[in-house]
Amino acid sequence: MLDRARDAATHSRHMDDSAPDSLIPYDEIVQEALRAVVGRVLGSVAENGGTLPGEHHFYITFKTQAPGVDIPKRLIERFPDEMTIVLQNRFWDLTVDDSRFSVGLSFNQVPSKLVIPYSAVTGFHDPAVNFELRFQAQEGPEDGPGGHDPAENDGPNATPIEDGSNVVAVDFKRKK
Secondary structure, three states: OHHHHHHHHHHHHOOOOOOOOOOOOHHHHHHHHHHHHHHHHHHHHHHOOOOOOOOOOEEEEEEOOOOOOEOOHHHHHHOOOEEEEEEOOOEEEEEEOOOEEEEEEEEOOEEEEEEEEHHHEEEEEEOOOOEEEEOOOOOOOOOOOOOOOOOOOOOOOOOOOOOOOOEEEOOOOOOO
16 A cells, blocks of 8 residues: 555656646545555564564654654754654653554653654654655745754664655645
């Protein structure tokens, strides 16, 4: 199914600009389905007692001021738009439901609880298998995915490799 979604996303980005506007919100449907992938992956980790299998670890980028995001004020002040967290070695209390997840992370040795709705997620990357999903922010300017600051939660300071393999970029633009 993911391959079909990826093919659909790629196909719709490469379609001729003269294609008529759709009355069906395909872009929103595909983004919602791909965000559900993030929930399923995190849900399987939570069901496994919060233990990541093998070398898997996740970089999750999200909009810090999106509706439903609940993070400490000091983090919003430091990251007023977007931040990236890493779920690898030092995280706890991962809870997942149909619309959001929460997790405990340490920032400069200060434990913090973060609640992040999937609608706020703009990127998900598992460097162990070079799998990446990118999403448009559901609110805000129509920019494509851009770079982000390195993850700030405590842990190894690994930088994800972005060579393009297994990357699904959902970047639909609506004609006005």
